[in-house]
Amino acid sequence: xxxxxxxxxxxxxxxxxxxxxxxxxxxxxxxxxxxxxxxxxxxxxxxxxxxxxxxxxxxxxxxxxxxxxxxxxxxxxxxxxxxxxxxxxxxxxxxxxxxxxxxxxxxxxxxxxxxxxxxxxxxxxxxxxxxxxxxxxxxxxxxxxxxxxxxxxxxxxxxxxxxxxxxxxxxxxxxxxxxxxxxxxxxxxxxxxxxxxxxx
Amino acid sequence: xxxxxxxxxxxxxxxxxxxxxxxxxxxxxxxxxxxxxxxxxxxxxxxxxxxxxxxxxxxxxxxxxxxxxxxxxxxxxxxxxxxxxxxxxxxxxxxxxxxxxxxxx
Numbered sequence: 001x002x003x004x005x006x007x008x009x010x011x012x013x014x015x016x017x018x019x020x021x022x023x024x025x026x027x028x029x030x031x032x033x034x035x036x037x038x039x040x041x042x043x044x045x046x047x048x049x050x051x052x053x054x055x056x057x058x059x060x061x062x063x064x065x066x067x068x069x070x071x072x073x074x075x076x077x078x079x080x081x082x083x084x085x086x087x088x089x090x091x092x093x094x095x096x097x098x099x100x101x102x103x104x105x106x107x108x109x110x111x112x113x114x115x116x117x118x119x120x121x122x123x124x125x126x127x128x129x130x131x132x133x134x135x136x137x138x139x140x141x142x143x144x145x146x147x148x149x150x151x152x153x154x155x156x157x158x159x160x161x162x163x164x165x166x167x168x169x170x171x172x173x174x175x176x177x178x179x180x181x182x183x184x185x186x187x188x189x190x191x192x193x194x195x196x197x198x199x200x
Numbered sequence: 201x202x203x204x205x206x207x208x209x210x211x212x213x214x215x216x217x218x219x220x221x222x223x224x225x226x227x228x229x230x231x232x233x234x235x236x237x238x239x240x241x242x243x244x245x246x247x248x249x250x251x252x253x254x255x256x257x258x259x260x261x262x263x264x265x266x267x268x269x270x271x272x273x274x275x276x277x278x279x280x281x282x283x284x285x286x287x288x289x290x291x292x293x294x295x296x297x298x299x300x301x302x303x304x305x
Contacts, residue, residue, distance in 0.1 A: 162285070178285070188282075194218065197241075200214075
């Protein structure tokens with residue numbers, strides 16, 4: 001049987017007051033001791049922290065991030081400068097303009113609206129080189145043939161003084177476009193060796 | 201002999217002997233002369249000094265023949281279109297110069 005000491009109702013607050021007083025006294029004593037130690041540590045930390053640069057403080061565990069000093073805004077940094085063609089690129093372009101090619105540049109020699117083929121077929125070539133066109137019987141046929149070779153020559157090359165040469169390897173004919181001539185060019189039978197080697 | 205060339209004279213000579221050598225299907229010159237023109241073209245084309253023409257008297261004669269017959273054959277209509285875009289009058293002046301050199305020889 002559990003024996004419970006019988007105390008009077010006035011005795012309980014008295015015991016409780018003693019316990020509270022003891023506890024409070026211990027807490028107060030502990031707080032006083034800890035307070036005298038911790039406050040100077042925090043104080044020293046704050047002073048040191050204020051003397052150290054922010055970036056170093058961040059590396060040491062402080063939460064302030066380091067931002068490097070800059071004279072340009074981020075927008076200026078990421079905007080690419082407009083690119084200019086280099087001298088080498090320009091030289092290559094110029095070289096391409098003068099390069100001998102097997103085909104004329106696209107669309108350059110299709111004779112649309114120029115009437116070059118008609119002018120050549122109506123010029124001196126029709127009379128002078130008639131023996132060279134044994135398969136062509138009219139000036140219109142000659143103009144059509146010239147247009148066909150302009151569009152799809154066997155070989156093509158640029159000549160001096162703005163002239164251009166077209167070679168038809170099947171019929172063995174050369175057509176020369178000459179913007180400085182009244183007939184705008186000529187057509188005649190020749191050899192591939194002449195076209196490749198001598199015609200300049 | 202060594203002939204000093206000026207302006208378009210080098211281009212004229214090379215283009216004319218090339219035309220006579222293997223450009224024209226008409227046999228304006230005989231076969232031996234055409235072959236000679238072809239050989240001269242190859243030689244002149246490879247010359248390092250383009251301002252000097254080093255030729256024999258026989259070669260000068262062939263060149264004069266080639267120029268005179270080309271001027272006659274092509275005429276003013278075609279000469280400049282086929283021969284380097286150069287006016288026929290420059291061809292005639294070159295012909296006179298070479299004829300005078302031949303007389304002096």
